[in-house]
Amino acid sequence: MERVEVHASFGGRQEVWRHESASLGTIQQVGVYLPPQAVQGEKCPALLWLSGLTCNEQNFITKAGAQAIAAELGWILIVPDTSPRGEQVADAEGYDLGQGAGFYVNATQEPWAAHYRMDDYVNIELRELAAANFPVNGHWAISGHSMGGHGALTSALRNPGLYTSASAFSPIVAPSQVPWGQKAFTAYLGDEPAVWAEYDSVELITSGSNPELPLLCDFGDADDFLEVQLQPQRLQEALDRSGRRNARIRLQPGYDHSYYFVSTFFADHLKWHHAQIGAGS
């Protein structure tokens, strides 16, 4: 791993690392925020942040204002790119498929299968890499925005025990039912409803996956993508049917899909994740 950026931030360090990814077969960049506690060698919990369409590792670290609360609570933030990158990596015309739009799945279809293995990358490789290189204490939470909200919820729902809690901002909760998800899943996963269901939060909740996982989701009611792409009512209905004890959806009045929304509520999410460490153990 090679460190390509370092900035003092709230008594800690915002860094960007470049590394060779075995699961993706590419060179990737990842943002790492080390709070003052970690800089002093103390072991800290880690939050994996998954960004949305068109993003790389920079959007969250420069726009979410996350470092202040991470410093206060003593959390490491791990912020990967949203897809494999490089000239050898397949891509497509639109912003919602290919590079910048990996959807956090392991692709099975050509030409994507060679590199688009974001599920393995974030849930296995990146966690191992973080544990080997930074003072992670073993507690992991996961959060994300839009496509990354989908990635955060499905990663935690599919993998009981990996994440203490999962939260999301404007997540794509039913990708099998909406245009963004249908386009990406058809390309990456083919025409296989059973495989789609494994990467669909509403389907995973309906089938009872990881029933004790604490969940928090925020949507903005002025989000232009709300009705067509996000459809929070599908998540609410699935949660109501499931009888989960620790799951909450909030509709925030006046907020849109942007990082102004994420930055407004990120501290609230990290405090909630922090509280879950004590609550479940």
Ligand SMILES: N[C@@H](CCC(=O)N[C@@H](CS)C(=O)NCC(=O)O)C(=O)O
């Ligand atoms: N048409 C929009 C759609 C993509 C979009 O809204 N991306 C969100 C995540 S789904 C985002 O975080 N964009 C980058 C940013 O706001 O920094 C665009 O091309 O920017």
